[in-house]
Structures are given as structure tokens and as C-alpha cells.
Amino acid sequence: MDLDIRTEEKNGQDILYVGGEVDAYTAPQLRESLKPLTEKDIPNVIVDLADVDYIDSTGLGIFIGALKSVNANEGSLKLIGLNARVKRLFSITGLDEVMDISEEREEAK
Amino acid sequence: MADSFSLMQEQYTKILKKYLEEKNETGLYHAQQFSKKVLENQISPEEVVSLHLDALEKYFPDLPQGVFDSFEFLLEVMMGYGMAYREHQSLRDKQKELETEINVAASMQQTFLPKEIPSVDALDVGVISVPASKMSGDYYHFIKDDNDCIGVAIADIIGKGVPAALCMSMIKYAMDSLPEQRLQPGALLDNLNRVVEQNVASNMFITMMYGSYDPRVHHFYYSGAGHEPGFYYHYDTDTFEELYAKGLVLGIKRDTTFREYHKKVEPGDFIVLLSDGVTECRTDDGFIEREELTRLIRKYKHLPAQEIVDNVFYQLEKLQGFQLRDDFSLIILRRKV
Structure with a gap:
């Protein structure tokens, strides 16, 4: 089961639309798409997770890697459109306090 | 190894001859049993063709030369399969090795608990x-x-x-x-x-x-x-x-x-x-x-x-x-x- 990944550049922001389940098998695919965006000069990345119904800990690791990379390049990373299950994962792990996340997906419209 | 190969050759000739004479289910059953033995002894596909050719030459020397030549030809074709087969064998050995290593690591991990x-x-x-x-x-x-x-x-x-x-x-x-x-x-x-x-x-x-x-x-x-x-x-x-x-x-x-x-x-x-x-x-x-x-x-x-x-x-x-x-x-x- 592959992820459905699409990128879009809009007003100097890179928006990554992800669909599917992010687990140990699909995580490498997400990393490949996300990593180059976070390594730009002052990256500004938005990841739209509206079509993601499940993320496991490997998937979470990809976002942590992305956060570290964005911070190192003095940019920003925002995750939007999280469903309740995914939101809970970010909240339990305390990542909601170090990452910009939102259930809304206004920005992506 | 050479010994077991000549034994196989002898046996193949025997069961092929019997099958050609009787043409019944038992003969086919022997063929199946034989193929298991072939795998056990790691005999490659082209060697099996060669067994067949030898048996023909021994029992039906009067067949047209073209038949023998065609088996030589088939033998060449089977070479590729033989290579693939040997590669498979070596992968299997490597896999076993890896498995053993992982087992060692897993039992070491148990000591962490x-x-x-x-x-x-x-x-x-x-x-x-x-x-x-x-x-x-x-x-x-x-x-x-x-x-x-x-x-x-x-x-x-x-x-x-x-x-x-x-x-x-x-x-x-x-x-x-x-x-x-x-x-x-x-x-x-x-x-x-x-x-x-x-x-x-x-x-x-x-x-x-x-x-x-x-x-x-x-x-x-x-x-x-x-x-x-x-x-x-x-x-x-x-x-x-x-x-x-x-x-x-x-x-x-x-x-x-x-x-x-x-x-x-x-x-x-x-x-x-x-x-x-x-x-x-x-x-x-x-x-x-x-x-x-x-x-x-x-x-x-x-x-x-x-x-x-x-x-x-x-x-x-x-x-x-x-x-x-x-x-x-x-x-x-x-x-x-």
C-alpha cells in the first residue's frame, strides 16, 4: 500500500499532501518527499494530513526528523488537517508542544 | 559427489526404461520421486537433461542423430536455469547465516531484560x-x-x-x-x-x-x-x-x-x-x-x-x-x- 503524495508550491510555501497510512513500510516514501523540502534555505513547509487516517511511531519519527532539519535551516514546518487519532498521537508524545499542528486546513485552501 | 552422480545416472536410466516399456502411473510416480532426489543432491537442470541424453544414447542408439542433437541444444538452453538455481542455493545459505546471526542477537537482547x-x-x-x-x-x-x-x-x-x-x-x-x-x-x-x-x-x-x-x-x-x-x-x-x-x-x-x-x-x-x-x-x-x-x-x-x-x-x-x-x-x- 503506497502513500498518495503530491507537492505544490504556493506563495513561497511547499505544501505536501499525503494520503494513506504512514507506517514502517510507507515511511521511507514520506521521508523521500519531505526531506528535500526541509533542507531548502529557510524552508517553509506545510504537510496536509487530511487524508491520513493512521500514523505509527516510524511515521512520527519522519516528522521529528523533518522538524529537526527545518530548525537547523531556520525555517518552519506546520502539520494540518490531523484527524482525532493522529492528533492524539502527537499529543501523547508531547510533540504538539514542539510542533506547529492544527486540525484545521485553512492554509491549504 | 561423482559417485552419487553416476548412481543417479544409473537409476534414471532404469526408471526411464521401465516407464517407456510400461507407460503407467507407477512410472510417473518414480519420476516424481526422482526429482526430489535430484533436488536433494543439488543436481542442476542441465545435468538432468544430460542424464536423459545419456540414457537415450544407451538404450536407443538407433534414434535419428537429430534427436540427440536436439537434447544437446536443450542442454544449452537449460544452462541459464542452472545458474539461477545455483544463485538461489547460495542465497538460501546466506539467509540461513543471517537467521543464525539474528537468533544470536535476539538471545543477547533477552539478557537486557x-x-x-x-x-x-x-x-x-x-x-x-x-x-x-x-x-x-x-x-x-x-x-x-x-x-x-x-x-x-x-x-x-x-x-x-x-x-x-x-x-x-x-x-x-x-x-x-x-x-x-x-x-x-x-x-x-x-x-x-x-x-x-x-x-x-x-x-x-x-x-x-x-x-x-x-x-x-x-x-x-x-x-x-x-x-x-x-x-x-x-x-x-x-x-x-x-x-x-x-x-x-x-x-x-x-x-x-x-x-x-x-x-x-x-x-x-x-x-x-x-x-x-x-x-x-x-x-x-x-x-x-x-x-x-x-x-x-x-x-x-x-x-x-x-x-x-x-x-x-x-x-x-x-x-x-x-x-x-x-x-x-x-x-x-x-x-x-
């Missing part, structure tokens, strides 16, 4: 930890200090298999190198976080819950680093409450601090610690609800702690068709009535 659970009079403790495959990403740890305080850690290392196992060894050694005297859960996680943060790849992290039970006053002090919430069972009201300690997972930010929580434990109350493999148990109908888990624990709560965790594991394993998708760890600490 406590061999026995420390016992104190006041507590009834049950533990089960089962990896989804050979190597586990779940870790647990018990320590008893001079005051009979029991320290318990449960941790989930991101991912599964070998990388998780390697990371686990770091946690194990880091915990062993902490000062002997009892550490407050918050301070312990502060320390561990610094070790982990310096030593893991950017997309690795560890979640952990650490608790310390003081049997003199029956208090349970605990802190969490992004770990899956456990449960607290109140004996007097027969109710479950979520046991959660908010805190960032280990390995993200160097100067993270961890808040300490505490509970006064009454007789019969118990603490349930778990890994996300327990709550993320997935059946054909989707994920199980946390209520399903408390329902199961309640069902077995009259049993000793070890039997509760064993039974809950069995029931959840059954729900998943005896095929764990994630490492499974469940710990229960109960204050004896």
Missing part, C-alpha cells in the same frame, strides 16, 4: 513482553533500592527489529550507569533524555514511563516521556482511570524537563503500564478501543497479577489471529489487600 522481578511484600507484580518478530522494540526494567522502593520503567523504541534492539542496548546501559541511590522519576528521565538526544539518529525517539513505588507510604511517583497512557484501577469504586504523564518523547530536545505525578495507592488498587502494541491491537474491524482493554483486565482482576497479564495477552493475541503486528508489553503492579 530483567531475569526476575524484585519482590516486596506489599506488591503483586505481573509482566509480559512479547516481540512481534524476533527482536523487540519494547523495553522494561525493574530496580529495588535499599528502602525496598521498586522502580519500574517501560519504554517503546521507535520502530521494530534490529535498529530498535540496538537502541535498546543504549537505554539499558544508560539506566545501569545512573547513580545507585533512588532517582526521582522526573530527574531520571531528564538524565536519560540527555543520553538519548546525543546518541540517536534524527528520526529516532524513545517513549518511556518511569514510576517508583514506595511501599513504606504506598505512594506511586511517576513521570512520562510521551509514553502511551496506562491505567489506574481504584479498588473501592471498581473503576479505571487513565494514567498519563505528559512529557516530550526522549531524544528530541536536550533541555527537556519532566513533570512528576503521584498517586496514593490504596489496598487492592493497581497500576497498569503498557506499550502501544497493546492498545494499537488491530483486528479485522479496526483498532480495539481502550475500553476493550479495561473490560478484559476487569474480567481477570480476581487473579494474581501475572495471570491477569497472561490472560489479557492471550485474548488480544487471539483477536489478532495470533499474529502480533507490534511488540506487546503489559505490566501490572497491585497493592495487596
Whole structure:
């Protein structure tokens, strides 16, 4: 089961639309798409997770890697459109306090 | 080897001749048996064609030369299969080698886990930890200090298999190198976080819950680093409450601090610690609800702690068709009535 990944550049922001389940098998695919965006000069990345119904800990690791990379390049990373299950994962792990996340997906419209 | 080949040659000639004379099912059965032997003796496909050609030359020397030539031709064609076959053989050998190495690593990993659970009079403790495959990403740890305080850690290392196992060894050694005297859960996680943060790849992290039970006053002090919430069972009201300690997972930010929580434990109350493999148990109908888990624990709560965790594991394993998708760890600490 592959992820459905699409990128879009809009007003100097890179928006990554992800669909599917992010687990140990699909995580490498997400990393490949996300990593180059976070390594730009002052990256500004938005990841739209509206079509993601499940993320496991490997998937979470990809976002942590992305956060570290964005911070190192003095940019920003925002995750939007999280469903309740995914939101809970970010909240339990305390990542909601170090990452910009939102259930809304206004920005992506 | 040469001997066994000539034996095979003899046998092939014999069964082929018999088949050509009688042309019955028994002959075909012999052919099947022969092909098993061929595989056992690692005889390549082109060698089988060569056996056939030899047999023809011996018993039907009068066949047109074209027939013999055609088998020479077939022999060439089969060479490719032979190469593929030998490659397959060598891959199989390599796979066996890898498997042996992983088995060694897996048994080494077992030594990271406590061999026995420390016992104190006041507590009834049950533990089960089962990896989804050979190597586990779940870790647990018990320590008893001079005051009979029991320290318990449960941790989930991101991912599964070998990388998780390697990371686990770091946690194990880091915990062993902490000062002997009892550490407050918050301070312990502060320390561990610094070790982990310096030593893991950017997309690795560890979640952990650490608790310390003081049997003199029956208090349970605990802190969490992004770990899956456990449960607290109140004996007097027969109710479950979520046991959660908010805190960032280990390995993200160097100067993270961890808040300490505490509970006064009454007789019969118990603490349930778990890994996300327990709550993320997935059946054909989707994920199980946390209520399903408390329902199961309640069902077995009259049993000793070890039997509760064993039974809950069995029931959840059954729900998943005896095929764990994630490492499974469940710990229960109960204050004896």
C-alpha cells in the first residue's frame, strides 16, 4: 500500500499532501518527499494530513526528523488537517508542544 | 559427489526404461520421486537433461542423430536455469547465516531484560513482553533500592527489529550507569533524555514511563516521556482511570524537563503500564478501543497479577489471529489487600 503524495508550491510555501497510512513500510516514501523540502534555505513547509487516517511511531519519527532539519535551516514546518487519532498521537508524545499542528486546513485552501 | 552422480545416472536410466516399456502411473510416480532426489543432491537442470541424453544414447542408439542433437541444444538452453538455481542455493545459505546471526542477537537482547522481578511484600507484580518478530522494540526494567522502593520503567523504541534492539542496548546501559541511590522519576528521565538526544539518529525517539513505588507510604511517583497512557484501577469504586504523564518523547530536545505525578495507592488498587502494541491491537474491524482493554483486565482482576497479564495477552493475541503486528508489553503492579 503506497502513500498518495503530491507537492505544490504556493506563495513561497511547499505544501505536501499525503494520503494513506504512514507506517514502517510507507515511511521511507514520506521521508523521500519531505526531506528535500526541509533542507531548502529557510524552508517553509506545510504537510496536509487530511487524508491520513493512521500514523505509527516510524511515521512520527519522519516528522521529528523533518522538524529537526527545518530548525537547523531556520525555517518552519506546520502539520494540518490531523484527524482525532493522529492528533492524539502527537499529543501523547508531547510533540504538539514542539510542533506547529492544527486540525484545521485553512492554509491549504 | 561423482559417485552419487553416476548412481543417479544409473537409476534414471532404469526408471526411464521401465516407464517407456510400461507407460503407467507407477512410472510417473518414480519420476516424481526422482526429482526430489535430484533436488536433494543439488543436481542442476542441465545435468538432468544430460542424464536423459545419456540414457537415450544407451538404450536407443538407433534414434535419428537429430534427436540427440536436439537434447544437446536443450542442454544449452537449460544452462541459464542452472545458474539461477545455483544463485538461489547460495542465497538460501546466506539467509540461513543471517537467521543464525539474528537468533544470536535476539538471545543477547533477552539478557537486557530483567531475569526476575524484585519482590516486596506489599506488591503483586505481573509482566509480559512479547516481540512481534524476533527482536523487540519494547523495553522494561525493574530496580529495588535499599528502602525496598521498586522502580519500574517501560519504554517503546521507535520502530521494530534490529535498529530498535540496538537502541535498546543504549537505554539499558544508560539506566545501569545512573547513580545507585533512588532517582526521582522526573530527574531520571531528564538524565536519560540527555543520553538519548546525543546518541540517536534524527528520526529516532524513545517513549518511556518511569514510576517508583514506595511501599513504606504506598505512594506511586511517576513521570512520562510521551509514553502511551496506562491505567489506574481504584479498588473501592471498581473503576479505571487513565494514567498519563505528559512529557516530550526522549531524544528530541536536550533541555527537556519532566513533570512528576503521584498517586496514593490504596489496598487492592493497581497500576497498569503498557506499550502501544497493546492498545494499537488491530483486528479485522479496526483498532480495539481502550475500553476493550479495561473490560478484559476487569474480567481477570480476581487473579494474581501475572495471570491477569497472561490472560489479557492471550485474548488480544487471539483477536489478532495470533499474529502480533507490534511488540506487546503489559505490566501490572497491585497493592495487596
